[in-house]
Amino acid sequence: MDIVVSVKTNLDLQMIRIKNREPVLEAIPYKTGDLDKNAVEAALQLRDAVGESKVIVLTVAESNRKVRETIKEVLAMGADEAVLIVDPALESTDQAGVARTLAAALQKIGSYDLVLFGEGSSDDYSGQVGPRVAELLGVPQIGYARQITAGGAGVLVERSMDEYIETLEAPLPAVLTVVSEINEPRIPSLMNIMKAGKKPTEEWSLADLGLDPAAVASSCETLSNLAEEQDRKHIMLEGGAAEQAAGLVNALLKEGIVGR
Amino acid sequence: MADILVYSEKQDAALELAFKGKELGAALGMGLSAAAFGPSAADSAGALGAHGVDRVFVSEDPALEGLGVDVVAEALAQVACEAGATMVLIASTRRGKELAPRLAQKLGAGCVTDVSSLVLTDGSVVASRYAFGGNTVARENLTTESKVFAVMPKTFEIAAPVAGAGAVVQAALSLQPSAAKVVSRRPKDGDAVNLDAAERIVGVGRGFAKRDDLGLGEELAAALGAELACTKGLSDFGWLGEDRIVGLSGAKTKPDFYLAVGVSGQIQHTVGISSAKLIAAINTDKDAPIFQLADYGIVGNLYEVLPALVEKLKAL
Ligand SMILES: Cc1cc2nc3c(=O)[nH]c(=O)nc-3n(C[C@H](O)[C@H](O)[C@H](O)COP(=O)(O)OP(=O)(O)OC[C@H]3O[C@@H](n4cnc5c(N)ncnc54)[C@H](O)[C@@H]3O)c2cc1C
Numbered sequence: 390m391d392i393v394v395s396v397k398t399n400l401d402l403q404m405i406r407i408k409n410r411e412p413v414l415e416a417i418p419y420k421t422g423d424l425d426k427n428a429v430e431a432a433l434q435l436r437d438a439v440g441e442s443k444v445i446v447l448t449v450a451e452s453n454r455k456v457r458e459t460i461k462e463v464l465a466m467g468a469d470e471a472v473l474i475v476d477p478a479l480e481s482t483d484q485a486g487v488a489r490t491l492a493a494a495l496q497k498i499g500s501y502d503l504v505l506f507g508e509g510s511s512d513d514y515s516g517q518v519g520p521r522v523a524e525l526l527g528v529p530q531i532g533y534a535r536q537i538t539a540g541g542a543g544v545l546v547e548r549s550m551d552e553y554i555e556t557l558e559a560p561l562p563a564v565l566t567v568v569s570e571i572n573e574p575r576i577p578s579l580m581n582i583m584k585a586g587k588k589p590t591e592e593w594s595l596a597d598l599g600l601d602p603a604a605v606a607s608s609c610e611t612l613s614n615l616a617e618e619q620d621r622k623h624i625m626l627e628g629g630a631a632e633q634a635a636g637l638v639n640a641l642l643k644e645g646i647v648g649r
Numbered sequence: 650m651a652d653i654l655v656y657s658e659k660q661d662a663a664l665e666l667a668f669k670g671k672e673l674g675a676a677l678g679m680g681l682s683a684a685a686f687g688p689s690a691a692d693s694a695g696a697l698g699a700h701g702v703d704r705v706f707v708s709e710d711p712a713l714e715g716l717g718v719d720v721v722a723e724a725l726a727q728v729a730c731e732a733g734a735t736m737v738l739i740a741s742t743r744r745g746k747e748l749a750p751r752l753a754q755k756l757g758a759g760c761v762t763d764v765s766s767l768v769l770t771d772g773s774v775v776a777s778r779y780a781f782g783g784n785t786v787a788r789e790n791l792t793t794e795s796k797v798f799a800v801m802p803k804t805f806e807i808a809a810p811v812a813g814a815g816a817v818v819q820a821a822l823s824l825q826p827s828a829a830k831v832v833s834r835r836p837k838d839g840d841a842v843n844l845d846a847a848e849r850i851v852g853v854g855r856g857f858a859k860r861d862d863l864g865l866g867e868e869l870a871a872a873l874g875a876e877l878a879c880t881k882g883l884s885d886f887g888w889l890g891e892d893r894i895v896g897l898s899g900a901k902t903k904p905d906f907y908l909a910v911g912v913s914g915q916i917q918h919t920v921g922i923s924s925a926k927l928i929a930a931i932n933t934d935k936d937a938p939i940f941q942l943a944d945y946g947i948v949g950n951l952y953e954v955l956p957a958l959v960e961k962l963k964a965l
Pocket residue numbers: 395396397398422424425428447448449450451479480481482483484485487505506507508509510511512513514515516517518519611614780787
């Protein structure tokens with residue numbers, strides 16, 4: 390089985406500082422998408438369960454510097470090959486552009502049985518890329534997978550919806566998106582990190598995929614992107630536990646939360 | 650005249666969208682259509698028609714059974730074409746959130762998901778959504794002719810029913826059954842809780858060392874008349890159900906009071922509490938980010954502070 394995992398490199402959001410409501414993005418490190426690592430882990434487990442399978446990781450970015458560590462990390466986790474689509478025109482694309490690029494790359498790769506995504510990226514979390522790729526490829530999609538079993542000519546997926554757990558069966562090829570509860574991604578060993586650099590890695594530009602920059606131009610204009618204003622009192626209640634508890638209860642009385 | 654088309658598999662959510670669709674349509678000179686699929690389509694059509702929708706396109710095509718996302722997307726694309734709709738509003742439930750981009754791709758449309766407000770600005774509909782993991786709110790303007798917005802449920806109210814009914818149109822659809830078959834479906838475990846409507850919430854996090862210790866949080870919630878909620882970190886342990894998660898992938902709450910106990914305050918959690926009127930936090934770490942959002946902060950051990958709090962509250 391040929392499994393392709395689509396992996397995004399995100400800003401490390403824990404490191405973002407807000408200054409005058411503006412996010413300060415300078416010198417923020419990148420990190421591999423959290424759910425994307427769950428998707429890689431799911432692919433590795435499927436590969437090992439099915440046998441005679443291959444896991445290819447696929448990523449799209451405006452520069453290869455941005456994705457270098459991500460690719461190293463997922464190859465060290467155990468993916469077999471990597472394909473990078475790198476082009477400066479991707480600097481200002483949107484979800485539709487990323488999806489079009491991924492779909493074209495999948496067509497060039499040629500053989501894919503399962504294409505795995507995160508249910509949302511760790512920064513924008515729009516959840517658009519997987520479903521858009523499924524539509525472009527004209528294949529079934531199953532979102533929010535929490536368990537994946539390969540069998541027969543297809544795949545059996547248990548997924549987590551708002552109010553119920555649903556099990557679906559789909560023929561291959563299929564697009565799946567995963568939720569975090571599906572597994573605990575493995576942490577690569579030092580040895581595997583050393584070996585990761587030697588795994589086959591391809592790098593293609595948009596031209597290599599037959600796409601011109603206009604094909605990935607964004608149709609989503611961001612008018613502003615500011616932190617919400619929060620006006621909080623920041624009153625720290627001092628003393629021992631009993632004193633602090635009394636302080637909070639008094640505050641709640643004063644605010645009209647209790648004792649009404 | 651172009652139309653706005655609203656759809657959700659959940660009737661209440663569809664009515665919320667109809668409320669906003671009506672308002673936007675009036676301002677933009679657009680009509681309002683809705684789609685309703687499956688065995689309950691006729692009922693939904695009645696409700697939508699009574700809430701200001703001009704035309705409700707219904708279909709009970711057997712291919713729509715199970716609401717496979719590929720089929721629903723195709724059905725909506727065909728309805729959009731029949732209705733002449735250039736703007737589609739969908740509720741951002743899990744189902745809606747995977748449907749909206751697939752539909753958008755069919756329509757060649759731009760799409761914004763998890764929309765928290767739709768505002769008409771200089772003749773364009775501007776959608777707000779959290780970006781950078783919740784650190785910021787981005788205001789997005791789609792430049793495509795067709796637009797798809799997936800809006801968070803409970804963003805808009807439901808209007809009172811109006812006199813007169815919309816027209817019910819049998820949609821002329823040509824559909825193939827979904828490639829993905831539903832094998833089974835079972836309700837999620839755990840008692841249902843509605844955090845969206847809660848007035849007071851005690852949110853518990855991984856500061857609790859053992860599952861059994863959550864009893865302390867429950868006691869405090871009872872004393873405050875509050876619902877118990879949690880972080881994703883805690884729910885991932887399996888200690889509380891997913892429907893109690895607050896944050897980016899859980900409920901976006903608007904209570905009068907939120908008390909965070911043993912919660913670090915990562916942004917993915919705090920986006921779900923930032924609309925609370927009053928926030929208090931109890932955490933052993935004085936540098937925990939939750940304190941930046943707190944009106945009242947207690948640097949302390951929850952195992953000491955909670956029993957004291959319960960005692961004081963009970964004495965009121
Ligand atoms: C103000 C602003 C500026 C931006 N600037 C840039 C920029 O300079 N460069 C840039 O790349 N993006 C930029 N973007 C974001 C870009 O539009 C989206 O990140 C991109 O379209 C993916 O969408 P998403 O993060 O919502 O992915 P989702 O649809 O939420 O992602 C779901 C899954 O799709 C897959 N996936 C998503 N993106 C990729 C990818 N790139 N490669 C491989 N797999 C992927 C992953 O499996 C992921 O888990 C910007 C966005 C904003 C709001």
